[in-house]
Amino acid sequence: MDVKDKKAGDTIVVMTELVLPNDTNHFGNLMGGRLMYWMDIAAALSAMKHCNSPVVTASVDHISFENPIRLGNAVHLEAKVTRVFTTSMEVHVRVWGEDAVKQHRYQSNEAFFTFVALDPNGKPQPAPGLIPETPEEQERYKKALYRRQLRLMLSGKLRPEDASELKAIFAI
């Protein structure tokens, strides 16, 4: 373990927002774009907490909206770093809606974001390593490698023939 390595559990960021009229569409549901904005902020704060430097969002994986979040409901976001590569790190964000009056909490969505740590000149710089401790953290850490290869392939930054771990899953 490198002295600079940090625990995944220490990167948790919890954020709560209230859905106001200006956040909603004409059905009275939270707009997807507003939710993605809050997710980006929670994830960026988690990444910054880990690397103690400014970060930029490099990419966002697939986001699906499972349940709409209603006007007047609370939005709970939890972000945690799942794995560090070199200058980039993957952050998982999970979102719940909550009707505080009915005391009903429901899953809304989740996504994986990738951030890059920057030095004072705005250039990518290595981030500290991450120590996954719980079984869930270890599972996400392991699978982060597959997700990284897939997103780099989709963005044209990795040739399919070089995605060795992904190819191994499918025994290609």
Ligand SMILES: CC(=O)SCCNC(=O)CCNC(=O)[C@H](O)C(C)(C)COP(=O)(O)OP(=O)(O)OC[C@H]1O[C@@H](n2cnc3c(N)ncnc32)[C@H](O)[C@@H]1OP(=O)(O)O
């Ligand atoms: C918090 C916010 O909302 S910030 C605002 C929105 N974001 C931005 O404006 C970012 C704009 N983009 C950029 O500044 C640049 O493209 C950067 C910093 C993300 C990457 O710069 P590059 O010149 O491509 O740097 P480089 O090729 O060295 O890659 C740096 C790291 O980014 C990773 N990366 C680059 N593109 C992607 C991508 N599309 N998806 C995932 N990771 C990526 C690389 O794999 C590398 O990671 P590693 O060091 O862990 O192996």
